[in-house]
Amino acid sequence: MTTTRNLHALPTRPRTTIFSLNGVLWVLQALWGFFFAGSGFGKVLLLDGALYEAAPRAVAWYAAVPQPLIVFIGVVEVLGGIGLILPALTRVKPRLTPLAAAGLALTMVLAAGFHVVRGEFGLVPANVVLGAVSGFVAIGRWNLRPIASAPLTAPRLLKALAVVAVIVLLTFAPTWYTMTHAQF
Known part of the structure; x- marks a missing residue:
C-alpha cells in the first residue's frame, strides 16, 4: 500500500503563543515607566512653593507630608520610570531595569502602608497593583x-536620547502644563 502526499498542502508549523513573557515585560515596562515618570x-x-500650597486641595495626602519628602518621592518615581x-x-x-522595578515596588509598599495608617483605604488597591506589577x-x-x-555605541546613545525625548514630550510636558495651568 502506498501513501500519497498532498503536494499542495501547506507545511504545518508548531503552534506558538501570541504573547511571550518578554513581550509582556516590555509592555509593562513601557506603561509603568511612562506612568511613574509622569506621576513623579x-x-x-x-x-515650586505656590504649587505646593495649592496641591493639597487636589491630593489630600500632600497636606500630611513635608514638601521635601514629596519632591524626593517624585525624584525616585521619575528615576524609576526612566530606569524601567x-x-x-x-x-x-540593563541590570538597572530590575533594580528600578524593585525600587518602585518598595515605594508602592511604603505608600500602601502610609495610606493604611491614614485610613485612606481607597488608595491602597492602586498601590498594590502598581507595586505587584513592578515586582513582577x-x-x-x-x-x-x-x-x-x-557596549555603548552611537546608535544606542541616539536611541537613549530619543527615549528621553519621548518621555519628556509624552509625560513631562503635559504634566507640567496641567500642574501650572490647572485651578486646584
Whole structure:
C-alpha cells in the first residue's frame, strides 16, 4: 500500500503563543515607566512653593507630608520610570531595569502602608497593583528574561536620547502644563 502526499498542502508549523513573557515585560515596562515618570514629575513640580500650597486641595495626602519628602518621592518615581525603560532598551547596564522595578515596588509598599495608617483605604488597591506589577517586572528581568548587556555605541546613545525625548514630550510636558495651568 502506498501513501500519497498532498503536494499542495501547506507545511504545518508548531503552534506558538501570541504573547511571550518578554513581550509582556516590555509592555509593562513601557506603561509603568511612562506612568511613574509622569506621576513623579508632578511631585517634583511641587518644589515650586505656590504649587505646593495649592496641591493639597487636589491630593489630600500632600497636606500630611513635608514638601521635601514629596519632591524626593517624585525624584525616585521619575528615576524609576526612566530606569524601567532606558537601560533595557539601550542594553547599557540593563541590570538597572530590575533594580528600578524593585525600587518602585518598595515605594508602592511604603505608600500602601502610609495610606493604611491614614485610613485612606481607597488608595491602597492602586498601590498594590502598581507595586505587584513592578515586582513582577523586577523578577522577570532579573531571573526569567534578563536582557544581555552591550557596549555603548552611537546608535544606542541616539536611541537613549530619543527615549528621553519621548518621555519628556509624552509625560513631562503635559504634566507640567496641567500642574501650572490647572485651578486646584
